[in-house]
Amino acid sequence: MASKLVYHIGGIKFSRKENALGKAFARLPYVTTISKMTWSDHYDISERRFETASKYRNGGNAPKAIKYYKKALKANPENELAHLHLGGICRERKEYAEAAKHYVRLIQLGKKMQPESETPADADHAKAIRAEGYDGLGKVFWSIGDYKTGVEMLEKSLETQPSVSRKLALYSFLLSYYNDVGDKEKAERCEAFLNVVD
Numbered sequence: 710m711a712s713k714l715v716y717h718i719g720g721i722k723f724s725r726k727e728n729a730l731g732k733a734f735a736r737l738p739y740v741t742t743i744s745k746m747t748w749s750d751h752y753d754i755s756e757r758r759f760e761t762a763s764k765y766r767n768g769g770n771a772p773k774a775i776k777y778y779k780k781a782l783k784a785n786p787e788n789e790l791a792h793l794h795l796g797g798i799c800r801e802r803k804e805y806a807e808a809a810k811h812y813v814r815l816i817q818l819g820k821k822m823q824p825e826s827e828t829p830a831d832a833d834h835a836k837a838i839r840a841e842g843y844d845g846l847g848k849v850f851w852s853i854g855d856y857k858t859g860v861e862m863l864e865k866s867l868e869t870q871p872s873v874s875r876k877l878a879l880y881s882f883l884l885s886y887y888n889d890v891g892d893k894e895k896a897e898r899c900e901a902f903l904n905v906v907d
Contacts, residue, residue: 755785763794771798789818789838796845800852809849815842819869833871840870844879860886877906 762777778795781788796811819839822831847862860883867879884899 755781755788755791758784759788759791759794762791766794766798771802774798787818789815792818793841793845800845800849803852805849805853809846812842812845812849815839815845818842836869836871840866840872840875842866843869844875856886873906877903 758777758781762774762781765771765777766774775795775798778791778798781791782795785791792811792815796808796815799805799808799811816839819835819837819842822835822838843862843866847859847866849859850856850862851859863879863883867876867883870876870879880899880902884896884903887893887896887899
């Protein structure tokens with residue numbers, strides 16, 4: 710990520726990429742302070758933009774939500790929730806290639822985290838991120854009529870999903886699909902899980 714300088718001029722804070730112009734700009738007499746943005750600054754900006762995007766999404770303004778989710782990802786390309794929500798909006802708008810891109814990124818982020826997981830909670834978080842990526846990707850394939858690949862992705866989501874409530878929803882959906890296509894063995898497996906949890 711390119712280093713940025715943050716300028717405070719007349720009480721207004723703004724940034725420019727660190728380059729010759731930026732360095733010359735920093736020498737102007739009315740620049741009061743200069744500081745390099747830290748990772749936590751990028752994280753905070755990303756979180757604020759994510760919150761703004763979510764407000765727009767909840768208010769039914771998908772174009773503005775997309776704009777702010779993208780801004781959140783620009784500040785922090787590893788913002789898992791921004792990828793998840795942006796993938797969801799794109800899928801709803803039938804922009805399947807763009808949705809798939811965000812779900813694949815979620816899977817990658819989950820895999821990247823897994824080796825670094827220090828606690829069971831961290832490991833579950835990494836699994837949940839991968840599971841959400843596979844789930845979204847499965848729904849994308851399902852939406853474009855590639856049911857076989859969609860089910861494969863949903864099965865991968867099921868394998869990695871640590872949440873019992875999410876597993877229940879996936880097992881219920883897959884049970885219906887397996888019954889429709891006549892796959893008795895897999896349907897029975899789904900029923901067995903659902904009966905144990907009841």
